[in-house]
Amino acid sequence: MTSLAAGPIAGIARGMRDLVRAESGECERLRTLTPAVVEKMWATGLMQLLNPVEAGGLEPSLSEMIETWIEMAWQDGSFGWIGIANLPSSFAAAAYLPDGGFAEVFTAHDNRVTMGGQFFPNGQGTAVQGGFRLSGSWSFGSGIGHAQYVAAGFLPMDDGEMRWISEGVPDMQVAVLPRGEVTFNDGWHVQGLKGTGSYDYSVEDVFVPVDRTFPLFTRAPLRGSSPATRMGMMPVTAAGHASWALGVAKSMLDDVQELAATKYRMSDMASLASRPTFQKGLAHHVAAWRAARLLVLDAFTTAEAAVAAGEDLTPTLRADMRVAAVYATDVARQCAEWAHLAAGTTAIREGTRFERAFRDIYTGTQHAFISEKVAIDAAQIWLGLIEDQFGL
Template identity: 85%
Template structure:
């Protein structure tokens, strides 16, 4: 499979606009991304584009990743969410798996590997010869509806005791499991992001070789040369959440702008576009959206440049990344709320882009990764109250 040039990654996503629009309703009914969209993600090279080069990717910059995710989420919230689930999952596994695990997962499948799942350590892995006996249950395994491999975070156990990497910090690992070893309990009946196939799942005493595990907070790549590979999964995930929220909010701002010239509210002879209150609201929320996007790009490119120069990804830089993601999410939610309100009844028509995007934004922004606790942890680093928070 020939990888797309890095500069073309955004173009590959843009090339899917017509297909994604036509298939969005099907994805919601199926409760997982439609096969036609998944097939085109592979045909375009988008599905593996964020991977390190040995895994069929092109190692795009953070700017390229963020703009691609914004585009995907602008097209459809579920499509964008799968982009921030499948692409970082395979990126991390391809970067950090030991050589034998990489050969088993990626090389043996000609790098055609779709991966999703839940990385939080909700499982326990009893250490045994050559690996772990893994048991656990995970919720909201985004993108698992069409994934051949499933990621599952776990805590290694040695002689019945949790393994620790430092004082107060447990060892957190990620297992990569073939789909057939996972029991899906589903549970994906939700308000928004219906088309993401974010199923609950469990495993019971499944052997996982050590070669198919890697540390959750690893920043030492076995493959790949881009700064992102040396920054780890947390920054890539943070960039994804920020970009996703911005993309969905932009779709609502754009759709309201297009609607405004022909939108008349009952008993009002003036179009929505001619009302000064709408004009002021559009100016304010568009400016807020642009400011949030620039903050995200600034935070991530600053950290990327520091790592590229050989500097460490310090707790302060990581705090900056996570605050930018939280701020962008909060701003996007506010933009979406305004757009929904001014669109009136057009925003409540079932199946419309506005209606679906509103449900999606209020589902995706419930994620713990961009919660207020994240902002508080970051602020405590800025204030010198704590030295670090490994989860940032």
């Protein structure tokens, strides 16, 4: 199959393989990453990789990040999910926070800032002098089990009324909260992605200075020079979701291919590898996986190149990226299902990478960010039925 982690950026993640394999079971037991994995992410530079240079990052291209995220998810679904949760969260805060907030969150901590959370505006922030009084509750705050700052999306309120950017488009902001100001309501007892520390959380009437907030859909960076900073959170998040699904599916395809030489089904004298039906299935699903990966790379690098050349990130380019992410997720799920069936009882052994990956893929692909509504919105743009959908 297509090789993983061929470049120097993705190679940073490749150096985590042995530790992640050794710690994956303990991460599941703790329901968040172990300290050993988090520390290694910092030691290798992986945790801050996506950040603007001013926040200690390398500002990799989206294609480099896609390969990095695929590599991380190939190692372990929870580890990969942390890659698409913690890294984009700190990337966004570092790029878009006002100078005062950047100094408080990043500079004051020598850029060693782990951040996670939920960006959807499930909170309300009453506007007061110098900031907001924030209240709300958020579910599935990915990566907050080991994060020192928590992101929380909210709707600004002026005298009890929502702010509007334009007709039908409310103002949506993101608050960056120190861990100590957040109440964690640990409901993270789930089928898969157990090691991600994706707790529910809430705040009640917490003051957030305006310098620790930024617009959810901004594409106007205050720091960083990579095209990704001028593309905004939605494309970066979409690239992460596509890559994650591809990585987990690839782990299952690789594992079933390795298993095939020694796997004999009951009452079958031929190995799995020698069965024509398995050979046909493997060829089909590996080809489908490769095609989905190439679609993702094409959609995201095309948009990235346009932005790098000073062009607008058009609704069509945004739709193309989001559809690529949805399609890659669908293909990945199909590949995982086939690999699981082909592996037979080997796939159901509790605690194996195969079994864990299957649980993870069917948990991660439930995310609303890659739902069928996204594909429908994108198709309506292609058809000219709508000019834009601000959430893409």
